[in-house]
Amino acid sequence: MACRRVLLLLTCWSPAVLAANVNLPPPVTGIAQDIYDLHMLLLYITGGIFVLVFGVMFWAILRHRKSAGHQAKHFHENTTVEIIWTLIPLLILVAMAWPATRLILQQKSSAGAELTIKVTGYQWKWHYDYLDDGVAFMSHLATPQSAIHQVAARGEHYLLEVDQPLVVPTGTKVRLLLTANDVIHAWWVPQLGVKQDAIPGFVRDVWFKVDRPGTYRGQCAELCGKDHGFMPIVVEAKAQADYARWLAARKQAAAANLDDPAKQWPLAELMARGEKVYTQNCVACHQANGKGIPGAFPALDGSAMATKDKPGHIDIVLNGSKKNAAMAAWGKQLSDTDIAAVITYERNAWGNHTGDVVQPKDIKAARGGKA
Amino acid sequence: MTAIDSALQPAHDTAHGHHAKPSGITRWLFATNHKDIGSLYLWFAFSMFIFGGVLALCIRAELFRPGLQFWQPELFNQFTTLHGLIMVFGAIMPAFTGLANWMLPLMIGAPDMAFARMNNWSFWLLPPAALLLLISFAVPGGAAAAGWTLYAPLSTQMGMGMDLTIFAIHIMGVSSIMGSINIIVTILNLRAPGMTMMKMPMFAWASLITAYLIIAVMPVLAGVVTMVLTDRHFGTHFFNAAGGGDPVLYQHIFWFFGHPEVYIMALPAFGIVSHIIPTFSRKPLFGYTSMVYATSSIAILSFMVWAHHMFTTGMPATAQLFFMYATMLIAVPTGVKVFNWIGTMWQGSMSFETPMLFAIGFICLFTVGGLSGVTLSIAAIDIQLQDTYYVVAHFHYVLVAGALFSLFAAVYYWFPKMTGRMYSEFWGKFHFWWSLLWFNVTFFPMHFLGLAGMPRRIPDYNMQFTDFNTMASVGAFCFGLGQLIFFANMLHSLRHGRPAAAKPWEGADTLEWQIATPAPYHSFVEAPDLEVGENGRIDAMHGGKHH
Numbered sequence: 001m002a003c004r005r006v007l008l009l010l011t012c013w014s015p016a017v018l019a020a021n022v023n024l025p026p027p028v029t030g031i032a033q034d035i036y037d038l039h040m041l042l043l044y045i046t047g048g049i050f051v052l053v054f055g056v057m058f059w060a061i062l063r064h065r066k067s068a069g070h071q072a073k074h075f076h077e078n079t080t081v082e083i084i085w086t087l088i089p090l091l092i093l094v095a096m097a098w099p100a101t102r103l104i105l106q107q108k109s110s111a112g113a114e115l116t117i118k119v120t121g122y123q124w125k126w127h128y129d130y131l132d133d134g135v136a137f138m139s140h141l142a143t144p145q146s147a148i149h150q151v152a153a154r155g156e157h158y159l160l161e162v163d164q165p166l167v168v169p170t171g172t173k174v175r176l177l178l179t180a181n182d183v184i185h186a187w188w189v190p191q192l193g194v195k196q197d198a199i200p201g202f203v204r205d206v207w208f209k210v211d212r213p214g215t216y217r218g219q220c221a222e223l224c225g226k227d228h229g230f231m232p233i234v235v236e237a238k239a240q241a242d243y244a245r246w247l248a249a250r251k252q253a254a255a256a257n258l259d260d261p262a263k264q265w266p267l268a269e270l271m272a273r274g275e276k277v278y279t280q281n282c283v284a285c286h287q288a289n290g291k292g293i294p295g296a297f298p299a300l301d302g303s304a305m306a307t308k309d310k311p312g313h314i315d316i317v318l319n320g321s322k323k324n325a326a327m328a329a330w331g332k333q334l335s336d337t338d339i340a341a342v343i344t345y346e347r348n349a350w351g352n353h354t355g356d357v358v359q360p361k362d363i364k365a366a367r368g369g370k371a
Numbered sequence: 372m373t374a375i376d377s378a379l380q381p382a383h384d385t386a387h388g389h390h391a392k393p394s395g396i397t398r399w400l401f402a403t404n405h406k407d408i409g410s411l412y413l414w415f416a417f418s419m420f421i422f423g424g425v426l427a428l429c430i431r432a433e434l435f436r437p438g439l440q441f442w443q444p445e446l447f448n449q450f451t452t453l454h455g456l457i458m459v460f461g462a463i464m465p466a467f468t469g470l471a472n473w474m475l476p477l478m479i480g481a482p483d484m485a486f487a488r489m490n491n492w493s494f495w496l497l498p499p500a501a502l503l504l505l506i507s508f509a510v511p512g513g514a515a516a517a518g519w520t521l522y523a524p525l526s527t528q529m530g531m532g533m534d535l536t537i538f539a540i541h542i543m544g545v546s547s548i549m550g551s552i553n554i555i556v557t558i559l560n561l562r563a564p565g566m567t568m569m570k571m572p573m574f575a576w577a578s579l580i581t582a583y584l585i586i587a588v589m590p591v592l593a594g595v596v597t598m599v600l601t602d603r604h605f606g607t608h609f610f611n612a613a614g615g616g617d618p619v620l621y622q623h624i625f626w627f628f629g630h631p632e633v634y635i636m637a638l639p640a641f642g643i644v645s646h647i648i649p650t651f652s653r654k655p656l657f658g659y660t661s662m663v664y665a666t667s668s669i670a671i672l673s674f675m676v677w678a679h680h681m682f683t684t685g686m687p688a689t690a691q692l693f694f695m696y697a698t699m700l701i702a703v704p705t706g707v708k709v710f711n712w713i714g715t716m717w718q719g720s721m722s723f724e725t726p727m728l729f730a731i732g733f734i735c736l737f738t739v740g741g742l743s744g745v746t747l748s749i750a751a752i753d754i755q756l757q758d759t760y761y762v763v764a765h766f767h768y769v770l771v772a773g774a775l776f777s778l779f780a781a782v783y784y785w786f787p788k789m790t791g792r793m794y795s796e797f798w799g800k801f802h803f804w805w806s807l808l809w810f811n812v813t814f815f816p817m818h819f820l821g822l823a824g825m826p827r828r829i830p831d832y833n834m835q836f837t838d839f840n841t842m843a844s845v846g847a848f849c850f851g852l853g854q855l856i857f858f859a860n861m862l863h864s865l866r867h868g869r870p871a872a873a874k875p876w877e878g879a880d881t882l883e884w885q886i887a888t889p890a891p892y893h894s895f896v897e898a899p900d901l902e903v904g905e906n907g908r909i910d911a912m913h914g915g916k917h918h
Contacts, residue, residue, distance in 0.1 A: 021835060022819040024755060032755075039752050039822075046742035054735060057713045061731070065721045066653070072720035076655035076905070085710045086703060093699045096749065101692060103751035108688040148831060150438045158437065160833050178685075183525040184618055186683055186758065190824040195754050197684045199619060200524065201612015204685030221683070221758040221826045223518045225525055226445045229829030295511040296445060296530070325528040 025190045028216060028237075029208045032193025034103050042096065049092075110207040113175030115168065121178070121185030121198035121220070122333065123326075124227035124284060128166050131177075135250050138333070139164045140280050141230050145288065148230075160217040163280075165234035168210065169243035175207045182328060183225060189218035189235055197222055210237040225326070227284050259337040261364065267344065267357050274345025277338045282346075285326065290350040297326065301350040310347075310356060314366045317343055331367060336360040392892050402494075403487035405472050406789070406890065411494050412469025413782070417858070419461030419501060420775075424851050426454040431813075431847040433830055434840045447830035448516035449532070453504060455519025456536065459636070460543045461501055463774045467639040468493075468550045470781055471578040473789060475554065477883035478572045478907055480563025480895050480915065485556035486549075493549040500542040507532040507539075518828060520629070523610035523621040527602050534603070537596045544589040551582035563882075563915070565901030569663070572881050572907030573656065576663055577642025580670045584631045584638070587674075592628040595621060619684050626677035634673045636770060638666060640737075640777030641708055644730045646881065647780050648712050649906065651727035652719030653878035658711040659905040665704035665711075672701050682753045691750040698748035705741055709734060724876070725799030729780035732807050733773060740768030743818065758828075761821025767814045776806075779857065786861070787875045791889030792868030798860040805853040812846030881907040891917035 027033040064070045118129040122138075129136040142161040146152040155161070168174050178187055180198040187206075188195040196206040210216075218233040238246060279288075286292050290301035300306045305313050317339055320329035330339060337360045347356040392398070402408050429450045433441050442450070472490065476483055484490045507514040512530020515521065526533055558579045562571070599621070601607040608614025610621045649656045656662065678686060678694040686694075712734055721727070743765040747753050756762060779802070786794050816839035821827075825836045832840065874884045882901070886894055899915025 021823050021839070024822050025824055035752055035755055038749065039746065039755070042746045042749065042752065046745060050738065050742060053709065053713065053738070057716060057731075057734070060713065060716045060719070061721065064652075064717065064719050065723075067722065070718075070720050072653040073718040074654065075718070076657050076659070076715075078658075078714075081714070082658055082661050082707070086707055089703050089706045093702060093745075096745070097696060097699060100695065100749045100751050104688055104691050104695070107751060107754065108691075148439055150440070154437065154834060156834070158833050159831060183528065184522060188826070190755060193755065195683050195757060199612075199684065201616075201618065202685075206685075218824070219826050219829070223448070223522070223525065223758075223828045225516075225528065226443075226448065228448070229444065229826075229831050293443065293445070296513065 027193060028191045028210055028212055028214065029193050030211075031103075031107055031208065032191060034106070035193045038099055038103060041099070045092065045096065110175050110205050112173060113207055114172045116175045116177060117166070117168075118177045118179070119166075119187055119198065121180035121182075121187070121224070121231075123182050123225050123328065124220070124231040125280075126162075126166075126185075126187070126231065126233060127181075127333075130247075133247055133251070135247065135254060137164050138280075139166065139234070141227075141232060143230075145283070157217065159230065160219070160232045160234070162232055162234045165215070165236040167236045167238060167243065167246050169240045170210050170213050170237045171240065173207055173209045175205055178204045178206065181332070184222050185220050185224045185231070186222035187218075187233060188221040189216050189233055191216040192218075192235065195221055210235075213237050213239050213242070230284075259335065259360065261336065261360055264359060265337075265340070265357070267348070267355075270341045270344040270357060271348060273338070274341035274343070275349070277334065277342040278345050278349075281330065281334070282342065290346070290352075298324075300346050301352060306346050307352050307354055310358070311366075313343055313347070314339075314358065314363065318363070318366055336363040336367075339363045400495075401491065403483070403491055404892065405476050405484045405487070405490065406892065408484075408490050408494050409469045409471075409473030410789075412465050412472060412497075415494070415497055415501075416462050416466035416469060419457050419465070420854075422501075422505075423454050423457035423462055424854065426450045426457065428847060428851055430454060431844040434832070435844040436841060437832055437834055437837055439831055442830065444830045445516055446513065448518075448828065449508065449514040451828050452515050452518055452521075452536075453508075456515075456540075457501075457504060458770070459519065459632070460540070460547075461497075461504070463636045463770065463778070464543075464547055465497060466778050467578075467581070467636070467774075468547065468554075470639070470643070470778070470785075471550075471554050471574075474785060474883060475557055475575060475578060476561070477788070477886070477890055477894055478575055478881055479558065479561065479566050480882055480899050480901060481557055481561035482893065482896050482898075484553045485561055486553050489549050490553055493546045493553065496542050496546040496549075500539040500546070503535045503539040503542070507535040510535065520622075520625060521596065521599065522618075522625070523599055523602065524618050526599050527610065534600065537600050540596050541593055544593045547585050548589050551585040554578050554582040555586075563895065563898040563901050565903050566882075566907070567903070569660070570903040570905055570907065572642075573645035573659070573662060573666075574639070574642035575907070577638045577640075577645075577666060580666055581635050581638045584635050584670055584673070588628040588631045588635075591624060592632075595624040595628070598624075619681070622681050622684065623678065626680045627674070629680065630677045631670070631673045633766075633769070634669055636774045637737075638670065640733065640774050641666060643777045643781045643784075644712065644733055645906065647726045647730040647784055648715050648734075650784075650876050650878040650880075651724060651730075652716050652721050654715060654719040655904070655908065656711070656906045657714035657717075658707075661707055662711055665707045668704040669701060672697065672704070676701065679748060679750070679753070682750045683757045695748055695750045699745065702741065702745050702748075709738055709741075722877075724783075725794070725796060725803055726780045726784035728800060728803040729776050729783065732803065733776040733780065736768055736772030736776065736807075736810070740765055740773060743768065756821055758826055759821035760817040760825045760827055763827050764814050764817035764821060767817070771814070772810055779803075779806075782861070784876075785883070786864070787871030788883055788888055788890055790865055790868070791871055792864055793871045793875065794864040794868055795860050798856055802853060802857045802860065805856065806850060809846045809850035809853060813843050813850055814846075816840075816842050880909060882909050882912070885909050885912050886915075886917060893918040 027036045120127040126139045139162045142163045147154045178198040180200040185198040192208045216235045220231045285297035292299040318331035321327035340358045340360045340363050343358045347354045514532040515536040517526040598609040608616040610616045610618050676698045679698045820839050871888050873888045894917045897916040900913040902911040
């Protein structure tokens, strides 16, 4: 199958077939378009230089060879020539630097933004916070593990699909404020012409203005650990009116979904919710079967922590591990209900049949009363 | 120089009775002879090349098609990390040091390297460092998996494999600093009378400048990995923002080492090619003086461009502009070198033995890497290409087709002088064409992958990237296979090759070709009197003794 594809590739090397995959993807912002054009210009210039320089070299290889009976001349210095071939490249570089400088200044002018969204990189997902509208959510990889491990079929947007995309209005200057929670990530959507590192402890900004409604996909571009390849970015650009509707619906849903902090949850409900939280946040390291990865990520199935030491279990989920930095402090990311649910799930899933039920108020207490 | 002559004399007299070649394991373990140590370096570098190559093939096997087939993502990250570290510090750098050890004394008429015992120590530090990297795969948590750049704070998250890597880097750093001191002192103090600086062969110039670069930047690398170590274990917060540190500081320090490091791996290659092109063009190197100045300017500029690796960290526009302009400037002296090589070939009388083929392959493909480098230097475009396969393509054009091809060229070129035998020209040429073909099949499509949006260091990808990845994987396996041809050719020729003449290459004119083949175990125990032309061309040699 793959072999056939390679053969196909080698035999019918038609530019038209490949054009889609050999260049920067179609730009949808002014900046991306400018980058595209500047790259084409560079490609023509450098391509021209290559052909010219190696044309001369191959001419020499063809003509000035011993087997063709050519006698070597013995010149080995010419200051004029040296000056010329120092100056000409310099002038070409200046010609390249001029449009590049203008584009850089444009990329950097994020003033006058009409919408500001804070983007936080987590291992291994993105969090979006619409600062002025009080809407915030986590965006996870939506491709199932079964597809990655060759069990299920792969869809068109394999590894480039998320549960909740970043939604932005078209024709609006959107400013992103980027930071990270753990290690450095990079937020990159090629069609928008935007790539910016998300650095823990620091805020960086970047801007874009999409003209056409559509769905634009990208990936984390900075190695951020194990699942670096599995934290895609999806941006959905909607027309202004559609965006307003989406935002309103989003706000309503957020209000409706607010959990009652005093509610006493039955075990079955917590288990169902806990499994969802586990799949989104824990499965990458501790695995779906709770066995972890020996040597790197501890097992939960049958572990003392998940079967006996309940306060310790709550503490490590809330505050992270002091010994293993890969275990994040989930208290900063998840609600009391989610944490209660996932701990309950971990204490009752697989071979763990403790029957323990952890309620949201237990988590609130463990936080020291501050939710 | 007379001072050195007289200093050498008594040593030569007293040691006269002990000049029998040592044998057995002690010859290598206690080696102080520059040729033996050079050979050790080259064998070590080749075995690391195979080790790093196997890791590369593990990477390419996983990327052959989408989905996870062979490795879990964390193991995949360990492969990419160790592949990079081993190829840079285990293969390319020691290989160049090995060549410098072998060839410098022969080229400048020195009896040996200046510090023979330190030379032994510089080499024997390397195997333990390599061992640390090797066993790091077996410790809990596995080997370092933060990429060869070991960016913090990711590198502060790793298991003890990271500590082993940090120690390995320390040891390899000490080794290369001592090697560099040796090279500098040898070149500055042990040149034979007549071999003035501005007549020295280009390889000596390149090694000298490279050695200065190493001494300048290896301590910087050692410093930054030590900061990671103390962040990991001793509660410092250099790179931990929560404790008042700055993760980006790591990148600034690392690349202050990292960019000159790129030229540490490129300048010796320039030196080698500046010997081979004139030899097989039967014409002196064009623009020797400008070559020396170009090499020096590249070295100096290499300290001023480090942040072009960091255009996406969110630097202010002025910083982006400064580093962009400075980076673009490097294209000028690099261009001068390429033009000078072509100027050397122009109106020559060329023949195309294996070393020449590899040298020409080097110039063409290194230039492809150089031109994609100019594209990357444009900060505005780099925003799209940074950390994609375009960058992977770019630096493999510079390091595989650049450094590695030049090393092959050098080994074929000097093999007769080192061993006294000729390699098989047929298999040498076959090795070249095979490597050229599959190198391009492997790495050229990576430009397309990067442009189309595939980030580097990912174990799995969307189906739109499948075709070129499959192609790259097929190419990589074929390329790897071809290196066994090289190995077999070398091994066979070492024993059974046709005996080589003292000067097997018609156009060779530097000092190493003036002495017997194979080079006597102790060459130039008495310095010769030389009449030298540019690029180390020997017009006349008087005296000079060997054992």
